[in-house]
Amino acid sequence: MAYGPKIIEHYEKPRNVGAFGTTAEVKTRKDVGVGLVGAPECGDVMQLQIRVNPQTGLIEDAKFKTFGCGSAIASSSLATEWLKGKTLEQAEAIKNTEIVEELSLPPVKIHCSVLAEDAIHAAIKDYQEKNGQAAKPAEQAASH
Amino acid sequence: MSTRQDTIYLDHAATTPCDPRVVEAMIPFFTTAFGNPGSRNHKFGWDAEAGVDKAREQVAALLGADEKEVIFTSGATESNNLAIKGAAYLYEKAPAGSLARGHIITSIIEHKAVLDPCKRLQKEGFDVTFLEPPKDGVITADMVKAALREDTILVSLMWANNEIGTINEIPEIGALCHERGIIFHTDATQWVGKMPTDVEKAQVDLLSFSGHKIYGPKGVGALYVRRRKPRVRLQALADGGGQERGFRSGTLNVTGIVGLGKACEIAMHEMESDAARLIQLRDRVEKAVTSQLDSCQVNGHPTKRLPHITNISFGFVEGEGLMMAIKDIACSSGSACTSASLEPSYVLKGLGVGDELAHSSLRLSMGKWTTAEQVDYATNKIIEAVKRLRDMSPLYDMHKEGIDLSKVEWAHH
Numbered sequence: 100m101a102y103g104p105k106i107i108e109h110y111e112k113p114r115n116v117g118a119f120g121t122t123a124e125v126k127t128r129k130d131v132g133v134g135l136v137g138a139p140e141c142g143d144v145m146q147l148q149i150r151v152n153p154q155t156g157l158i159e160d161a162k163f164k165t166f167g168c169g170s171a172i173a174s175s176s177l178a179t180e181w182l183k184g185k186t187l188e189q190a191e192a193i194k195n196t197e198i199v200e201e202l203s204l205p206p207v208k209i210h211c212s213v214l215a216e217d218a219i220h221a222a223i224k225d226y227q228e229k230n231g232q233a234a235k236p237a238e239q240a241a242s243h
Numbered sequence: 244m245s246t247r248q249d250t251i252y253l254d255h256a257a258t259t260p261c262d263p264r265v266v267e268a269m270i271p272f273f274t275t276a277f278g279n280p281g282s283r284n285h286k287f288g289w290d291a292e293a294g295v296d297k298a299r300e301q302v303a304a305l306l307g308a309d310e311k312e313v314i315f316t317s318g319a320t321e322s323n324n325l326a327i328k329g330a331a332y333l334y335e336k337a338p339a340g341s342l343a344r345g346h347i348i349t350s351i352i353e354h355k356a357v358l359d360p361c362k363r364l365q366k367e368g369f370d371v372t373f374l375e376p377p378k379d380g381v382i383t384a385d386m387v388k389a390a391l392r393e394d395t396i397l398v399s400l401m402w403a404n405n406e407i408g409t410i411n412e413i414p415e416i417g418a419l420c421h422e423r424g425i426i427f428h429t430d431a432t433q434w435v436g437k438m439p440t441d442v443e444k445a446q447v448d449l450l451s452f453s454g455h456k457i458y459g460p461k462g463v464g465a466l467y468v469r470r471r472k473p474r475v476r477l478q479a480l481a482d483g484g485g486q487e488r489g490f491r492s493g494t495l496n497v498t499g500i501v502g503l504g505k506a507c508e509i510a511m512h513e514m515e516s517d518a519a520r521l522i523q524l525r526d527r528v529e530k531a532v533t534s535q536l537d538s539c540q541v542n543g544h545p546t547k548r549l550p551h552i553t554n555i556s557f558g559f560v561e562g563e564g565l566m567m568a569i570k571d572i573a574c575s576s577g578s579a580c581t582s583a584s585l586e587p588s589y590v591l592k593g594l595g596v597g598d599e600l601a602h603s604s605l606r607l608s609m610g611k612w613t614t615a616e617q618v619d620y621a622t623n624k625i626i627e628a629v630k631r632l633r634d635m636s637p638l639y640d641m642h643k644e645g646i647d648l649s650k651v652e653w654a655h656h
């Protein structure tokens with residue numbers, strides 16, 4: 100697959116790889132939201148974690164781990180960069196099409212960006228559920 | 244050109260470079276001895292014919308066959324088509340348009356150039372059994388025996404598999420078929436020129452292979468067609484000038500044929516020493532990888548396999564991500580995501596390798612000019628890449644934490 104320079108750059112130097120603890124630890128951490136999603140098209144799996152400041156409501160840090168193609172790795176790496184400093188509402192509004200555009204993903208790789216968008220939604224939802232906040236149903240349904 | 248010299252070529256099962264000695268032998272037939280071997284009345288024709296005759300002897304010698312039993316084709320794909328369809332149409336039990344035209348046995352790990360002709364025959368009224376090998380990938384005579392029927396007319400099984408290099412029980416299957424008077428075809432594209440071949444001992448009736456897998460040119464190959472005990476007949480697929488004893492009309496690809504012949508002659512002398520060296524290289528790769536990485540496995544049978552192919556699966560690492568990390572190593576990946584269709588390798592899937600969640604497989608195939616340094620460089624690069632990707636893999640974390648991946652509920656969209 101001939102990839103553009105931005106995908107390669109993120110693939111070779113991925114930002115924010117990691118997690119805020121083991122699976123068991125992050126499950127009990129209220130300030131962390133975890134999104135673990137799989138792509139039925141190809142079996143790839145993405146895990147995105149956000150750490151939210153409960154005072155300000157801002158996403159202070161984000162980390163990812165991805166089992167997947169170069170586009171999936173690049174999409175999740177980019178997503179963590181974009182998430183930092185955003186409110187949950189702003190984060191929720193990130194669209195996969197913006198990722199496609201930024202990375203110039205080829206058409207067969209669009210589902211990889213959808214995976215990243217899904218992971219963002221799942222992480223936000225996890226955080227909200229842990230903190231007794233209702234997820235916004237309208238926004239949820241907006242994912243393709 | 245995108246091929247760079249600093250890219251290490253470990254994909255010899257896909258194709259091989261042409262041996263300079265082969266190129267040398269071909270050159271005169273482009274320019275001076277350019278005649279049509281069918282021109283029986285002048286020197287140009289005779290010279291070309293002499294080149295073809297010599298090549299036919301060289302090919303026959305490598306196969307343990309008679310020259311008259313060698314049909315030149317455009318490669319293994321054409322040879323397979325001619326063998327399978329040509330035999331099915333001639334040995335059919337009922338004419339076109341009817342059902343129950345005869346039973347054919349093949350396997351799910353065949354190359355597409357066997358599978359697709361068989362599937363076409365299936366649509367045309369033949370019954371086809373697709374044998375499924377066990378996890379070691381070897382098709383045995385017992386499996387064939389169990390599948391034989393009263394109306395079986397043809398068995399087509401590859402001698403060695405192109406993805407994992409496993410070797411099927413061809414002589415035993417040949418004996419079984421001959422006992423029952425069933426035509427036996429083998430796609431020997433990965434076998435011929437790498438391992439000693441004797442169509443008499445193996446009791447093969449039809450055998451296909453291509454020049455470009457044995458350091459010969461592309462677009463040329465041969466089909467061995469047995470002439471004695473039994474005399475095998477085929478229905479030609481292309482009608483025309485009646486070349487190649489009517490089996491394959493069309494002006495012969497003289498340059499290609501001469502190159503194929505030369506490649507066979509070289510293989511005859513060098514395959515044994517090549518094989519000994521290649522086994523060492525292959526074992527070196529496998530030893531390094533399996534000793535330095537956990538959760539990986541060598542696919543296929545541990546000993547019944549070709550000297551130059553290794554197919555290794557790495558748990559918790561995705562194929563395309565891995566291929567990107569080893570860009571300067573030309574090899575082949577049997578995993579989803581590298582192809583536009585996202586289709587995983589049907590051979591590995593057939594062997595149940597894809598059953599455990601999430602892994603990728605690499606096929607490394609070494610050749611005559613592969614060095615130990617190249618192999619070591621590639622091995623280290625692969626090990627490094629797998630480690631890096633595992634550091635990035637959520638599945639590897641879960642695996643280490645003892646989480647059963649098959650029980651995880653994914654938040655699907």
Ligand SMILES: Cc1ncc(COP(=O)(O)O)c(C=O)c1O
Nearest residue numbers: 318319320354356405430432453
């Ligand atoms: C087992 C097998 N059969 C058939 C073929 C087809 O060969 P060709 O493309 O030269 O016709 C190949 C090569 O890819 C092969 O490995």
Ligand code: FES
Nearest residue numbers: 141143168171211
């Ligand atoms: S191909 Fe599966 S996420 Fe990219």
